[in-house]
Amino acid sequence: MTESLPRWPILGGRWQPFHLGHLSVLQMLLETNPRVIVAVVNPDPLNPFDRSFDRFRLEDNPLNYWERTWLFSRIGLDEHQLGRVHIVPTWHPRASVERESYYLPPQRHRYWYVPALEDSESAKASDMRRLGETIVLADDIPMGLEFRSSLIRAKIRRGQDVSTTVPAGTAEVFAATETVGQQWFPSLAREFAMLVGRFQPFHRGHAWALQWAAERYEHVVIAVRVPEPPRTAGDDPQHDDAHGAHNPLTYWQRMLAISATVNDLGLTQSTTVAPCWPPLWQVAGEEAFLPRKRVWLLPDANGTGVELTAGLRSSGEDCIRVPVPQELTHISGALVRRLASRGDNAWKDLVPSSAVIALEEMHFPDLARASAAKWPKFVESYLDSKQQATVLFQGSGVGQAGAPTAAVLAVMLARVEDLLAYSTEHVATRERLLERLPQAGVGLEELQLWRARRSRLIALGARVRQASARIGRSELLNMLDLVNSAGREILADAWDPIDTVGESPA
Numbered sequence: 001m002t003e004s005l006p007r008w009p010i011l012g013g014r015w016q017p018f019h020l021g022h023l024s025v026l027q028m029l030l031e032t033n034p035r036v037i038v039a040v041v042n043p044d045p046l047n048p049f050d051r052s053f054d055r056f057r058l059e060d061n062p063l064n065y066w067e068r069t070w071l072f073s074r075i076g077l078d079e080h081q082l083g084r085v086h087i088v089p090t091w092h093p094r095a096s097v098e099r100e101s102y103y104l105p106p107q108r109h110r111y112w113y114v115p116a117l118e119d120s121e122s123a124k125a126s127d128m129r130r131l132g133e134t135i136v137l138a139d140d141i142p143m144g145l146e147f148r149s150s151l152i153r154a155k156i157r158r159g160q161d162v163s164t165t166v167p168a169g170t171a172e173v174f175a176a177t178e179t180v181g182q183q184w185f186p187s188l189a190r191e192f193a194m195l196v197g198r199f200q201p202f203h204r205g206h207a208w209a210l211q212w213a214a215e216r217y218e219h220v221v222i223a224v225r226v227p228e229p230p231r232t233a234g235d236d237p238q239h240d241d242a243h244g245a246h247n248p249l250t251y252w253q254r255m256l257a258i259s260a261t262v263n264d265l266g267l268t269q270s271t272t273v274a275p276c277w278p279p280l281w282q283v284a285g286e287e288a289f290l291p292r293k294r295v296w297l298l299p300d301a302n303g304t305g306v307e308l309t310a311g312l313r314s315s316g317e318d319c320i321r322v323p324v325p326q327e328l329t330h331i332s333g334a335l336v337r338r339l340a341s342r343g344d345n346a347w348k349d350l351v352p353s354s355a356v357i358a359l360e361e362m363h364f365p366d367l368a369r370a371s372a373a374k375w376p377k378f379v380e381s382y383l384d385s386k387q388q389a390t391v392l393f394q395g396s397g398v399g400q401a402g403a404p405t406a407a408v409l410a411v412m413l414a415r416v417e418d419l420l421a422y423s424t425e426h427v428a429t430r431e432r433l434l435e436r437l438p439q440a441g442v443g444l445e446e447l448q449l450w451r452a453r454r455s456r457l458i459a460l461g462a463r464v465r466q467a468s469a470r471i472g473r474s475e476l477l478n479m480l481d482l483v484n485s486a487g488r489e490i491l492a493d494a495w496d497p498i499d500t501v502g503e504s505p506a
Helices: 020-032 065-074 119-130 149-157 167-173 204-214 251-266 279-285 306-314 333-341 345-350 353-361 364-372 375-388 405-436 445-468 473-491
Strands: 008-013 036-042 087-090 111-115 137-139 191-197 220-225 273-278 291-299 316-322
Touching: 020 036, 020 111, 020 306, 036 065, 065 087, 065 167, 065 473, 087 251, 087 273, 111 119, 119 137, 119 273, 191 204, 204 220, 204 291, 220 251, 251 273, 251 353, 291 306, 291 345, 291 405, 333 345, 333 364, 345 375, 405 445, 445 473
Parallel strands: 008 036, 008 111, 036 087, 111 137, 191 220, 191 291, 220 273, 291 316
Antiparallel strands: none
C-alpha cells in the first residue's frame, strides 16, 4: 500500500462462504494496515428481491448477515489480528454511498480493495469511483478455480468435504450441514446473547454488563442501535436513534470505542459487534441481521427498558434483565456527553480507559458539543410533533356540543403523565448525581427546581382527571396551555434524555 492511499482499506463481498482465497487477501492487508474493514454485502432494502442482480438468489445465499459476521470469529485469526478486523454491513446495488457512510470512516479516510477477477468487479469499481470512492484493483492475487464460493456451496450441498478450501473453524460448521427448509446449517442455531443499547458512548456500566454476559454465554453480540434502513426512497426515520441531538457518534465511531474495550477485556473471540435496528421493528422485519436463536439482555437499572422487555416478550422473544450494581447506576451516556461537551475531563472516569483513547482520537468532546447544540431544535421538533396530536384542541368546536371533549382530555392526560415520568426520572438521576458525582455540575438548587416541576405536573394531572366532558371551551384551552407550557419548559431545560446503563434501547 502506498502512503498516498487513505487510512482504512475495505474488503467487500458476499462471503457465501468466506474461503481460503479471501483469507489470504485479508491476511495480506493486515500485514500492511493497522486495521481492515470487512464489508458484508446485502440486498438493497429498497428492493430486496431485485432480480437484476442474480447473485442474491436465495439458493446462492444460504448464510444470513449475522451468520456471515459471526463466522469471521472462526476463520483462524489470532486475538490480536481479529481485534483489528471491523465487520460492517453494506448494500448493493449502490445508488449512493450515503447509507454505507454511517457504518464506515469518512470517505477521505477509506478505500476499497477489489480483486480484479471478473469484468463485473471492474464494472462495480467504475460505479463506485463515480460516487467518489477510492478503488484499488488488485490483479496479482493468486486464487485458483477451487476458491470459488459457488463451487464450495455445491460441494456443501452434496455433503462433500470442503476443509481444503475454507478455514478450519468454518469447515467444522459446514461439515454438519443438512437441509432444513431453507436453512442449511442447523449447527448455527445455537443461542447468542444480545446486549442491546445505543452506547453513545460505551461506558463503564456497559462494560460491566458485557463482562456479566460473557461469564454466562458462549458468545455475546453487542447490538448497537442504529436508525432503521429506509423502506422507501426518501424515508427519514423518526425515533431516538436518528436524532442528532443525543447521538453524536456514528455506528463506525461507536464500534471503534466498543472494540477497543472488547480487546482490552480479552473477549475478542467471544464477542461480536453488530448493528441493531429498533428491536421490535427488527424482529418483525429484518431477521437476517439477527441470530436465529437469541436472548435479549436488558440492564435492569432504575426500571428502564420495561416497556421494551414487555414488547419483546409479547413477540415471543426471550429477555433477561441484567442486574446492575448500585454503584454504577449513576453512570449514563447522557452524563458522559454532558461532561464532555462542557470540556470537563470527568467524563473519562466514566468510560473504560481503552474506549477513552479511541474517543479522544475522534475528538469526542467536540462531537458532544456539536450534538448538544442541536438540542433546542430537537425540543422544537418534539413539541411540534406533540402539537399535531392536539390539533383538535384548537378547533372552534372544542367545548361545544358534539365536540370530542372526552378524547381531548384523554390525550391531554397522557401527555401530562408522559412529562411526569420524564421529570421524575430527571429528579431521581439528579439525586444520584448529587450524592455520587458532585463534579457533574448538578446542584441542590437545580434538584429543587425539578422537584417543583414534578409537583406542578402532579397537580395538573389531578385537575385534568377531575375535569368532566362538559368542561367549558375556555377552561379546556387554558389547561391545554398549561400542559404545553410545562412540556416546553421541561424539554428546553433538560440537558439530554436520561439514558443510564439500563437505558431503554427502544
